[in-house]
Every structure is written in structure tokens, then in C-alpha cells.
Amino acid sequence: MSSGSAGGTSFEGRGPITYVAGADNTGTVRAVLDRWNRLHPKEKVTFVELPTDPDAQRQQMIQNAATRSDAFTVLSLDVVWNSEFAAHRWVDRLPEDRFPLGDMLKPIVTTGMYRGGLYSVPASSDGGLLYYRTDLLKRAGIARPPVTWAELKADCARVRKLPAARGMACYAGQFHKYEGLTVNFAEAVDSAGGAVTDAQGRPQVNSPEAKAGLDFLVGSLKDGTVPQEAVTYQEEDARRAFQSGKLVFERQWPYMYPLAARKDGSSKVAGRFAVAPLPGLHGPGASSLGGHNLALSASAKNKATALDFIRFYTSQATQRFTLAYAPAAPTYEALYQDPRLVRKYPYLPVLKRSILHAVPRPRVFGYGDVTAAIQREAFAALTGEKSSASALRDLQRDLRRQAAGK
Structure with a gap:
């Protein structure tokens, strides 16, 4: 197989490489690497396991790039890091003709593009889903999951009157x-x-619409719709709260589905929940577009092996295989249309709808500074340190300064 080239990069050299990603809580990475290593005993891949926290993962990858180290070969990038890593040339431009991009959902493919070039290949996508207690909604006489925030609050008020929903x-x-x-x-x-931000990355956050969105979160904490401890929740905290029967509704990624469905006693809601699109102000809401793409470190060795490994890891066959380990959203259209998979993973149709209507987080050069500013101001509003209006005004100012390079 030819090593190929893209953007002046020659993908040469074969031998051992590393795969760098966050903690493998589901066993997915090890299962895929075992399959590769059995087939390629002279080009084995070693897993470099980074912390669970995405910010810590990004920082370690940037440190490796800054020192031009060849310790990291193939990087698992959160989709929102693609522009930053490509702009700094921390990762190589990849040959588009080596990957079946036309078979993938278009919004997912765009996450790997930067200024007309491919810099990372989608390995998995992700869309937010509304998990809800089917048994409690049925007992309360509610025929369908909520479509708006007002419906969510009204439905919950009815559910909480049930003895089974006490507490x-x-x-x-x-x-x-x-x-x-x-x-x-x-x-x-x-x-x-x-x-x-708009499509060009210009901040648009100080608007009545943005205030309505932040007001929903802030107001829900104030009126008890959202419990106060939720300001400490990361994914696993929220998952445990739902699985232990503490929540009627939860916004979560699809990875929770099989965990909550387990009938081994680890989940109190097995067989009693389903998923729906996220609700919004006036109708169905919009998920952020999540997922991870594979990129090739610019300072890596054995790039011919790395390119083949990226093809292997992002292939339709591998994604079909990994669905059994972790239900991250597949990138290939065909996997959402396979009746056998839909029977086995009934969240797939809702997940596809979530992805097709998802909105990317800001695709900006300095994403780390942007997300830090968002976290700071949003958290200040949620905890009552600032009003929604003040937080959004300060965030707009900070994002403008960053966009201007100040």
C-alpha cells in the first residue's frame, strides 16, 4: 500500500506507534488495539491513556507538540480541538482519498476539516439525548416526552405528585x-x-435568545427543577444520579444507555427509561455536536503505519464492533439504517436525529481560552455570583478580546 501524501507531508515509516486518548472506561480502546496488534505483530500500537478530564487531555497533547516529541503518534481529539491543532500545525493534513468520508454523515465529516483540508478522521460522534423515566410519565398520564422546557417542568410537577417519585x-x-x-x-x-459564535467564530452571545437559554438553567436551579448538587455534576455524577432513581429527566450522551439498561442490579431504572431529543424553548432543542476524531501528530514517526491504523480504527467494521462496548454515535449512515443494530440499540434513530440537527461548539483558533471563558461566566450565573445578563455581557467582551488577539 502506498504511503501517500497530503499538503506536502510524506507518510513514510513502519513500526510501533502509540495511540493517545482519554481513560478507557468501557474497554473499547483495548479491544480495538488487541484486534490491530494480532493482525500487525511488527507494527504494534501502545495505548497512552490520559486522564478522563478533556481539558487535561488537551493540555498533555499540546505539551507533547510543543516539545516536538515523537512519544505521541495518533491522537484522539475532541472534535472542537481540530481547528486549533490544525492551525498550529501540531497535526498533519491527511489524504482525503484514503478514507470513505462520503459514507459518513456530513455534519460529522466537517468536524475534521480546516481551511479546506482534512486534519482528523471521525472515529465516533456524539449527540446529547434526553433520558426520561417511561414508567413515571405513564403513571402520571403523560403520553410523550417533553418537547419544550415548559413541558419538561410541567411534566415533572405531575410526576413528583406520585408516591413512587417521592424525593x-x-x-x-x-x-x-x-x-x-x-x-x-x-x-x-x-x-x-x-x-x-457565528460561522466565522465572531461572538454573538450577548443576545435576548442567549439570555433565555441561560435563564432556563439559572431559573431551574432557583426553582428546584435542577437540584443544587448538579453544579458539581460531570457525566458520571449525572449518570449515577439517574441510574439510582434520583432524576426524572437527564441530559446525557448515549454512552449511558447500556449502563442504565443493565439488569445486574447496578441500575434501578433498567427497563424503565427511554430517550428523546433535547427539549428547547419553543420546540425541540439542539445538541452540541460531540465526538472524537483521530489525528496524526506532526512530530510522530512511522507515519505509514499510523495512517493505516487510523483507517482501521475509523472503519465501518470497527465501529460496528465497538458498538457492543460503548454506544458512542457511529459516523457511518449505514449503521443507523441496519435493522439488526436498531433492534439491539434502540437509541440509534433518536441519536441520528440529534446529530443531524446538532450545532458545533465554537470552531475557533484558541478554543481553550474560549471554553475557559464560557465555563467561568456560565458557572458564575449558575451559582448566583452574577446575573445572566451580566455574565453574558462579560462573556461577549472576553470573547471579542480573544478574537482580536488581545
Whole structure:
């Protein structure tokens, strides 16, 4: 197989490489690497496991790039890091003709592009879903999951009158001061018809629509719709709260579905929940577009092997295989249309709809500074340190300064 080239890069050299990603809590990475290593004993891949926290992952990858180290070969990038890593030339431009991009959902493919070039290949996508207690909604006489925030609150009020719902909270997402808060904030803003930035990355966050979105989160904490402890929730905290029966509704990624469905006693809601699109202000809301793409470190060795490994890891066959380990959203259209997969993973149709209507987080050069500003101001509003209006005004000012390079 020819090593190929793209953007002046020659993909040469074969031998051992590393794969760099966050903590493998589901066993997915090890299962894929075992398959590769059995087939390629002279080109083995070693897993470099980074912390669970996305901000810590990004920082370690940047440190490796700054020292031009060849310790990291293939990087698993959060989709929002693509522009930053490409702009700094920390990763190589990849040959588009080596990957079946036409078979993938278009919004997912665009996450790997930067200025007309491909810099990372989608390995998995992700869309936010509304998990809800089917048994409790049915007992309360509610025929369908809520489509708007007002319906969510009204439905929860009816559910909480049931003896079976005594002590339960209504709703939670991921509201701790980390990347998950950026996601939840952006979804609230987008679901109210606002935007954090426009298509060119210019800040648009100081708007009535954005305020309506942030007001929903702030107001829900004040009126008890969201429990106060949710300001400490990351993904796993929220998952445990829902699985233990503490929440009627939860905003969460699809990875929770099989965990909550386990009938081994680890989940109190097995067989009693389903998923729906996120609600919004006037109708269905919009998820942030999540997921991870594979990129090739510019300072890596054995790039011919790395390119083949990226093709292997991002292939349709591998994604079909990994669905059994972790239900991250597949990138290939065909996997959402396979009747056998839909029967086995009934969240797939809702997940596809979430992805096709998802809104990317800001695709900006300095994403780290942008998300830090969002987290700081959104958290200040959630905890009552600032009003929604003040937080959004300060955020708009900070984002403008960053966009101007000040």
C-alpha cells in the first residue's frame, strides 16, 4: 500500500506507534488495539491513556507538540480541538482519498476539516439525548416526552405528585465548571434560538435568545427543577444520579444507555427509561455536536503505519464492533439504517436525529481560552455570583478580546 501524501507531508515509516486518548472506561480502546496488534505483530500500537478530564487531555497533547516529541503518534481529539491543532500545525493534513468520508454523515465529516483540508478522521460522534423515566410519565398520564422546557417542568410537577417519585429531582445535566458546562450552556443557548459564535467564530452571545437559554438553567436551579448538587455534576455524577432513581429527566450522551439498561442490579431504572431529543424553548432543542476524531501528530514517526491504523480504527467494521462496548454515535449512515443494530440499540434513530440537527461548539483558533471563558461566566450565573445578563455581557467582551488577539 502506498504511503501517500497530503499538503506536502510524506507518510513514510513502519513500526510501533502509540495511540493517545482519554481513560478507557468501557474497554473499547483495548479491544480495538488487541484486534490491530494480532493482525500487525511488527507494527504494534501502545495505548497512552490520559486522564478522563478533556481539558487535561488537551493540555498533555499540546505539551507533547510543543516539545516536538515523537512519544505521541495518533491522537484522539475532541472534535472542537481540530481547528486549533490544525492551525498550529501540531497535526498533519491527511489524504482525503484514503478514507470513505462520503459514507459518513456530513455534519460529522466537517468536524475534521480546516481551511479546506482534512486534519482528523471521525472515529465516533456524539449527540446529547434526553433520558426520561417511561414508567413515571405513564403513571402520571403523560403520553410523550417533553418537547419544550415548559413541558419538561410541567411534566415533572405531575410526576413528583406520585408516591413512587417521592424525593426525586426533576432534571440535571453536566453543570460543573469544566468542558461539560460549555456543552450544556451552548445547548441551552442554541435551543433558545441563540448562538455563542457565528460561522466565522465572531461572538454573538450577548443576545435576548442567549439570555433565555441561560435563564432556563439559572431559573431551574432557583426553582428546584435542577437540584443544587448538579453544579458539581460531570457525566458520571449525572449518570449515577439517574441510574439510582434520583432524576426524572437527564441530559446525557448515549454512552449511558447500556449502563442504565443493565439488569445486574447496578441500575434501578433498567427497563424503565427511554430517550428523546433535547427539549428547547419553543420546540425541540439542539445538541452540541460531540465526538472524537483521530489525528496524526506532526512530530510522530512511522507515519505509514499510523495512517493505516487510523483507517482501521475509523472503519465501518470497527465501529460496528465497538458498538457492543460503548454506544458512542457511529459516523457511518449505514449503521443507523441496519435493522439488526436498531433492534439491539434502540437509541440509534433518536441519536441520528440529534446529530443531524446538532450545532458545533465554537470552531475557533484558541478554543481553550474560549471554553475557559464560557465555563467561568456560565458557572458564575449558575451559582448566583452574577446575573445572566451580566455574565453574558462579560462573556461577549472576553470573547471579542480573544478574537482580536488581545
